[in-house]
Amino acid sequence: MSPRVLDCTEVRSALPLYSGGDLHPDREAALDRHLATCADCRAHAVRANSAREALLGGFARERAGGVDLWPALRGALIEQGALRPGVGPVSANRTRGSVSRPSSPPVRRIDPRWRWLSIGAAAAAALLAGLWIQRSVSESSSAQLVPEMVAQDPSVHEPLFVDPAAPTSPALVVTPVKELHGLRRVQPGEPRWSESADVYGLQPAPMSPWSSNVGSPVSLQRVGPGLR
Amino acid sequence: MEHTRQDGESPPSAAPGEETPETVELEELAEILDEADDDPALLAQRAEDHALIRRAQTGDEDAFRDLVKRHEQRAWRVARNLVASDDDAQELAQEGFLRVFKNLARFDFEHAFTTWLYRIVTNLAIDHLRRRRPAQSTARADEDEGEFDLPDSRTDGPSQRLEREDLAREVRECLSALAPHFQSVLVLREMEGLPCKEIAEIVGATHVTVRWRLHRGRKLFQDEWERRARFKAAGGDASWKSEAPANDDDDAPVDLRDENEHEKDDEKEAW
Numbered sequence: 001m002s003p004r005v006l007d008c009t010e011v012r013s014a015l016p017l018y019s020g021g022d023l024h025p026d027r028e029a030a031l032d033r034h035l036a037t038c039a040d041c042r043a044h045a046v047r048a049n050s051a052r053e054a055l056l057g058g059f060a061r062e063r064a065g066g067v068d069l070w071p072a073l074r075g076a077l078i079e080q081g082a083l084r085p086g087v088g089p090v091s092a093n094r095t096r097g098s099v100s101r102p103s104s105p106p107v108r109r110i111d112p113r114w115r116w117l118s119i120g121a122a123a124a125a126a127l128l129a130g131l132w133i134q135r136s137v138s139e140s141s142s143a144q145l146v147p148e149m150v151a152q153d154p155s156v157h158e159p160l161f162v163d164p165a166a167p168t169s170p171a172l173v174v175t176p177v178k179e180l181h182g183l184r185r186v187q188p189g190e191p192r193w194s195e196s197a198d199v200y201g202l203q204p205a206p207m208s209p210w211s212s213n214v215g216s217p218v219s220l221q222r223v224g225p226g227l228r
Numbered sequence: 229m230e231h232t233r234q235d236g237e238s239p240p241s242a243a244p245g246e247e248t249p250e251t252v253e254l255e256e257l258a259e260i261l262d263e264a265d266d267d268p269a270l271l272a273q274r275a276e277d278h279a280l281i282r283r284a285q286t287g288d289e290d291a292f293r294d295l296v297k298r299h300e301q302r303a304w305r306v307a308r309n310l311v312a313s314d315d316d317a318q319e320l321a322q323e324g325f326l327r328v329f330k331n332l333a334r335f336d337f338e339h340a341f342t343t344w345l346y347r348i349v350t351n352l353a354i355d356h357l358r359r360r361r362p363a364q365s366t367a368r369a370d371e372d373e374g375e376f377d378l379p380d381s382r383t384d385g386p387s388q389r390l391e392r393e394d395l396a397r398e399v400r401e402c403l404s405a406l407a408p409h410f411q412s413v414l415v416l417r418e419m420e421g422l423p424c425k426e427i428a429e430i431v432g433a434t435h436v437t438v439r440w441r442l443h444r445g446r447k448l449f450q451d452e453w454e455r456r457a458r459f460k461a462a463g464g465d466a467s468w469k470s471e472a473p474a475n476d477d478d479d480a481p482v483d484l485r486d487e488n489e490h491e492k493d494d495e496k497e498a499w
Contacts, residue, residue, distance in 0.1 A: 016446035020418070022439075051450035052418075057392070058399025059419045060308045062301065069300040069322050070293055076326060083289060 006030050011041045019048040270340075277341035285332055292332075296325050299342065302420075303349050309415045310353035312360075312404065320356060324349040339429070346416065347430045354408040402452040410445035417442055 003026070006014075011034045017023050018031050035042050077083040277298070283291030303324050308317035327348050335344065403411050409431065416427045424438045431438065 016443045016450070017439075020442070020446065022424075022442065047454065048446070048450055051453045052446060054395065054453060055399055055403075055414070055418055055446075055449055058396040059415075060305060060396065063304060063308070063314060063317075067300050067304040067318070067321070069304070069318070069325060070296050073296060073322050073325050074293070076322065077329060080326075082329060 003033070004030055006034050008034075008038060008041055011035070011038070012044050015041075015045055015048040018045070019052045274340045274342075278337055281332065281335055281337075281341060285335075292329065295328075295341070299345055300325070302342065303345055306346060306349050306415060306420065307353050309403075309419055310350070310408070310411055311356055312400070316356065320349060320352045324352055327352075340426075343426055343429050346420070346422070347432075350412050350416070350430055354412055357404075357408040357411070398453075398456065402449055402456065405452045406445060406448050410441055410448060413438055413441040414445045414449065 011031055014023060014027065014031060018028060021028075023031070035045055074083060078085055277295065280291045280295045280298075284295060300321060303321035304317050307320040307324075308314065311317055311320060324345060328345060335341070403414065406414070412431055413427055416422045416430060417424070422430070424435055424442065428435045428438045433441075
């Protein structure tokens, strides 16, 4: 099927869209073919193009000095009650007709998430501090008190009990300690473990190295590397 | 195919069945498709706009400020090419963003923010033109001209700049002689480079109607431009000898909204 041939009336009618490249490609090709052979229509096309070029050349593109709408816009939003100075939007749906609120000093709101985070951080810091203090006390007691006792009692160097199943260090060593500050030293031959542990078939638990006269007679002292 | 009756707009009258250049043109126009608007850069910009809107909807002032900053130049430019002064354009652009803020919660994320913004600002500008138009026919159109940058004006010398300012003034006068609905389509298509499909969304008309207005607007602009050139060549001062061509009637049934409809603008701005 041969392409449609346009007459001059059709071509001139289509020139406004042709000048802007807004015609269907088939239609544009038909105009091109006609314009290639028709000087009168070409003159019309030149006039249409000139007018369009003038239009494009005369448009405003940018304002000299730029455009900065935000300061005035923000002021208008505050005036209409849509924004509070220093805080933020009141509501995107409340602008026109809203009563302006009396200006008040800016209030810095704390995000609830930050509030809980700060409480958590304080609790964690307190916990860490407590642990550090406890460890310091524990280390100081084992590091200061025990050598002092050991130095006063030469028997401490003789382990009374060494677990045969764990002959190597760290060893759980039952160490007799002497009586001190109203506490008495566990004597050889006294039961080493509390009776309740035997009754219930429980594994013996280390007892305090210091026992009262009515308490458990056993004292255990952990020795060995890595436990100081 | 019946394309000419949509929105009540019709080309110059023709007897039923009679084929005029206009009706042939419209049949051709109906087959024209705009370029697909799937440009990755445009899609990315659209996504960024939507992200800012979502943040602004939750009360994030910085997000709304960023949205304004991203598009204030665009809003001003559209307004400036439709109204006669920088101050009017600034006022319209600002009012446009106020309306954006007011209706932000009802924004339809199926659309591009720019389409919505163009729609608001264009409607404001058209209303502005309609209010001021009767007075302009008796006043010099350049009385309240502002100062704005034309293409390449920052690299021009003084004489070139003057020439360009003269050109801009004459173009503005020719444009102002056209009915507002022609002006808006010309600005959106020629200046902003929008496809007719998007312009149809912005001006609330059909695709074919927009094509018709573009065709007719270019022709009317050319007629006015040439008429002024002839008058100037004959020694007249074309700048205030403005006789607006009778172009309202060509499109009047479509775009001349009733006064009552202006009160519904706020509702139209949310979609």
